[in-house]
Amino acid sequence: MPNVVTRDYIAAMKTKQPVPLHKRKQKPIADMTPEVTGSMVMREVAAMPGVGQVITVRSAKAHLSALLELVASGTEVTITSDGKPKAKLVKAESAKPRKVFRGMGDYLLKQPIHRGMSAEEAINWTRGER
Numbered sequence: 001m002p003n004v005v006t007r008d009y010i011a012a013m014k015t016k017q018p019v020p021l022h023k024r025k026q027k028p029i030a031d032m033t034p035e036v037t038g039s040m041v042m043r044e045v046a047a048m049p050g051v052g053q054v055i056t057v058r059s060a061k062a063h064l065s066a067l068l069e070l071v072a073s074g075t076e077v078t079i080t081s082d083g084k085p086k087a088k089l090v091k092a093e094s095a096k097p098r099k100v101f102r103g104m105g106d107y108l109l110k111q112p113i114h115r116g117m118s119a120e121e122a123i124n125w126t127r128g129e130r
Contacts, residue, residue, distance in 0.1 A: 045070070045077060051085055054078045 044059040053075060060067055060079050071077055071089045079087045117125065 048078070048080075051078050052076055054080050054085070057081045057086070 044063060045053050045055045048054045055067065055077055057079055067077065067089070071091055074091055076091075077089045078085045079089065
């Protein structure tokens with residue numbers, strides 16, 4: 001295999017100096033609880049004039065569970081992409097129910113009855129013209 005080119009990736013990693021443990025920034029375990037998750041989403045949600053509360057698609061995907069909890073509490077949130085509103089999240093109970101199609105029966109029953117000639121009158125009328 002004379003044409004194979006390899007690279008020592010480990011040597012490149014060894015040149016970086018590791019940060020000692022006592023100098024590393026570590027998040028406390030309390031920051032990872034579900035109660036704090038709601039506030040993490042609130043940091044991502046912004047107010048936009050004329051639209052209301054907005055969040056980007058990327059942030060919505062990253063914090064979907066917490067975002068759903070926020071919406072369930074009654075906050076309406078608009079999801080934006082490229083700075084333009086694309087979708088609106090609202091609480092499920094607050095959505096208006098759709099009008100149920102009941103067919104044409106009710107409509108037809110409300111229409112006035114057309115009282116024209118009976119079939120017998122129509123036959124006699126056409127026979128009389130001949």
